[in-house]
Amino acid sequence: MQLFVLRCVTSAVGVIHVTGYVGSIVKVSCSYDEGYESYEKYLCKNNCGGSDVLITTSESWKNKYRINDDKTARIFTTTISDLHSEDAGKYWCGVTITGKDIYTEVELKLVPGKQGLPKNEL
Template sequence: MIHVSGYEGAVVNVSCSYEKGFQSSEKYLCKSNCGRNDVLIMTKQPKNNKYSIYDDKKAQIFTVMIFDLQKRDAGKYWCGISLFGNDIYTEVIVDVGQDSCCNSVTKIKSYKKDSVTISCPYESEYQNNLKYICRGARPSICLQQALITSDNKENGRFRLDDDKVSGTFTVNITRLTRRDSGLYLCGVQRNSGLDVFSAVELQVKAIHILVYFLPAPLVIMLIPTVAWIKVYKCTKVRGKTRICTQTHI
């Protein structure tokens, strides 16, 4: 049995090998009971709007491409080889996943010019699998657009460390900028089927804001005081009697 997986809107390849001696035989892909109306594509008519087929006779493999995958394309297919008498069939299972992620998102915050560490947990069965991280929410293109992978643990401001004991890989990002804000996908490549993902949303703030509250008595002490200077101006009236007036500056 052949098992292939793809995302909605993408293309998936179904590769079917055959034994020597069948190079000149007609090859095809079909569904259901593989009757005449169930044949989707064949080598004598190698392309239509949904499928194409190519027979590499030297490698003894024919490959069918299924374009613009949709949920309805998931299910059981058959690789067929036409023979006199009974044809030869190989069962094919196609899985179609939604090209978006994820049901839950972990949110973290940091500040401009600081560093941040993104933690990505995974199941123990994936200890030796490739890990990676990308930006955005589309699993179908995540690996192709990966910022860093476990095969290349340092890339500019990014560093990836894989702790296989705890089942977590971490990605450290240094010298953060506001442009680093957004959604990230942590990916683990699977040997078969669709990769496994978790989502992290990073918010990078502009600056640290520190607010200090001073005790009221201290605030009062810091308020500039006004000095009052009394000035007396006196004039003689009727001999020895003086009349004085007071002003302030």
């Protein structure tokens, strides 16, 4: 059994609330501070252990996840497609920094049906 110890700094942004529709897609956009443009970014779920990392900016596309880093705006966006009820829950946007990654909490809520585009709330 592997043990992952994470020291994290939570962003001052607070929690990003995102609502999506089952069977649809949702976009999760996370901002980061100046100076981190060249660092790797990622989206993870649960405790962010090895298998909890869903996608990184070095991959761009993995399974149902796509990620794009707009270094000019300093925002990276992860698109999650084919949403299912088990996709709801807590996620973390992360920036890989030696010794202490920077995290922003994301809460994804799903509602039944496909009633238009997902709604993002900050």
